[in-house]
């Protein structure tokens with residue numbers, strides 16, 4: 001069966017419809033935003049894949065990704081170094097994607113101050129892109145990094161997925177992430193089935209992720 005195949009940076013996209021619109025149409029302004037943020041996707045190398053399974057409907061998993069109102073409470077380490085105030089946290093939407101942008105605080109503050117998350121590096125702002133219907137692309141402040149993941153429904157209250165982690169040359173992951181998400185929202189169940197589940201949203205593992213933005217010695 002003929003399929004459409006296209007690449008962006010280290011990622012390969014396959015569409016079962018060979019006559020599907022080009023990948024550039026789906027990605028929209030995302031590649032330009034990533035480059036404007038200081039990341040060259042061509043310089044990234046695959047590091048690892050982390051699989052996860054959540055006791056949640058896949059739409060809840062995606063919805064959890066689309067905002068950062070919960071960050072100050074759920075992700076204190078991330079929020080201590082990154083601007084998460086709604087007046088400074090930028091949201092953009094286009095035909096096939098929605099994007100979140102955040103910068104670094106001038107001075108870390110809040111309950112997470114002192115976290116191991118050290119965001120210094122070439123990337124000075126965070127970018128979190130949702131590609132319809134179930135793909136997420138994350139760039140965290142710090143050394144060159146990109147994580148991409150899916151949310152695949154396997155039942156009314158069960159979602160499975162993975163995140164693939166890519167880093168620039170000389171950047172390494174020094175310890176596995178741990179997921180913070182375990183909450184109840186509008187009667188829908190969300191939670192981790194494993195202490196090493198990747199994330200139901202980008203920030204869930206951000207405090208640990210900061211540790212793998214360090215340069216290897």
Ligand SMILES: [Fe+2]
Pocket residue numbers: 064070071074075181201202203204
């Ligand atoms: Fe979160």
